[in-house]
Amino acid sequence: MRSSAEADRAEIExxxxxAEHWWDPAGPLKTLHDINPLRVAYIERHLRAPLAxxxxxxxxxxxxxxxxxxxxxxxxVLGIDLAEQSLAVARRHAAERDLQIDYRAASAAEIAxxxxxxxxAVTCLEVLEHVPEPDxxxxxxxxxxxxxxxxxxxxxxRSLKSFxxxxxxxxxxxxxxxxxxxxxxxxxxxxxxxxxCRAAGLEIVDLTGLRxxxxxREYRLGGDVDVNYFACARKPRIE
Numbered sequence: 001m002r003s004s005a006e007a008d009r010a011e012i013e014x015x016x017x018x019a020e021h022w023w024d025p026a027g028p029l030k031t032l033h034d035i036n037p038l039r040v041a042y043i044e045r046h047l048r049a050p051l052a053x054x055x056x057x058x059x060x061x062x063x064x065x066x067x068x069x070x071x072x073x074x075x076x077v078l079g080i081d082l083a084e085q086s087l088a089v090a091r092r093h094a095a096e097r098d099l100q101i102d103y104r105a106a107s108a109a110e111i112a113x114x115x116x117x118x119x120x121a122v123t124c125l126e127v128l129e130h131v132p133e134p135d136x137x138x139x140x141x142x143x144x145x146x147x148x149x150x151x152x153x154x155x156x157x158r159s160l161k162s163f164x165x166x167x168x169x170x171x172x173x174x175x176x177x178x179x180x181x182x183x184x185x186x187x188x189x190x191x192x193x194x195x196x197c198r199a200a201g202l203e204i205v206d207l208t209g210l211r212x213x214x215x216x217r218e219y220r221l222g223g224d225v226d227v228n229y230f231a232c233a234r235k236p237r238i239e
Contacts, residue, residue: 011130012083015062018178019085022063023093028178032065032126035210035219039125039230040069042221043152046206046232047121051075054120057144059108059137060127064090064101070123071099078119080106108140117146125154128193129186135196142200148237151202154210154230158187162227190225202233 021027044051052074058067061079063086071077071094079101081087087103094101104111108124122141128134141151156162163184194204210228211220221230 008130008132014181015130016083016085019063019083019089022065022086022089029063029065031177032062036065036069038210038219038221039066039123039154040073042208042230042232043070043121043123044073046152047150049120055118057108057111057119057122057141059122059124059141060130061090061103062086064093064103066123066125067101067103068094068097068099071101072097078102078104078111080104080108080111082107108137108144112140112143116143119144120146120149122149122151125152128153128155128188129182134188134193135199138193138196138202139200142197142202142233142235145202145235147235149235151197151233151235152230153193153233154228155193156182156187156228157226158184158189159226162187190229190231193231197231197233202235204231204233206230206232 018028021029025033047054051070054075056070056075056077058070058077058079061067061081062083064079067077067079067090079090080103082105084105087105090101090103094103122144124137124141128137131137138153145151167182167184190207197204207225208221208230209223209225210230211223212218213220
């Protein structure tokens with residue numbers, strides 16, 4: 001049975017309504033295209049192993065922007081999402097590029113139950129702020145990892161600066177994201193994410209900010225985690 005902790009119908013329908021825009025680099029999901037090279041570089045840097053041959057679970061894969069980039073580098077990717085419309089777009093686009101990606105309509109909890117400890121890495125990017133119980137998703141990601149595996153999370157800090165820049169600025173002033181993409185109450189402080197990781201048996205080994213340069217109109221990794229941030233958490237090896 002699908003985990004209710006991951007099934008917020010309003011959120012699913014929100015992204016399902018954007019399904020046909022997933023692969024428009026100038027469309028409403030432009031930001032995901034712009035930051036995807038940074039996401040892949042962050043994963044490559046902290047995986048400590050080649051992407052080629054790595055088994056990766058992409059939680060909340062949407063239309064497959066990240067999944068395709070990882071598969072193109074040789075990773076064996078299982079992409080999961082609860083929006084069927086997005087998965088249909090992902091499957092079609094992967095077929096057009098002749099990429100072998102396994103896409104399933106499933107929750108992280110379902111995959112963790114069916115395939116515990118089987119993945120070298122789990123990516124859960126721009127997802128936690130859209131689910132009712134993010135701590136449960138973190139726990140499922142941890143359960144799906146093999147010992148020594150790495151989980152990657154990215155989300156938004158719940159801070160005044162984040163509200164002003166990421167919601168008011170990005171959604172309502174600059175139009176970089178569709179209005180209503182984020183709800184302030186659902187944003188996640190780094191200390192909260194760290195606590196959920198510890199409870200799931202993960203150790204955060206890196207936290208870094210994601211910044212937007214309005215003059216150069218480009219994104220950069222590094223700096224404070226007051227707004228957008230990335231986290232890398234490792235599952236201890238069995239001694």
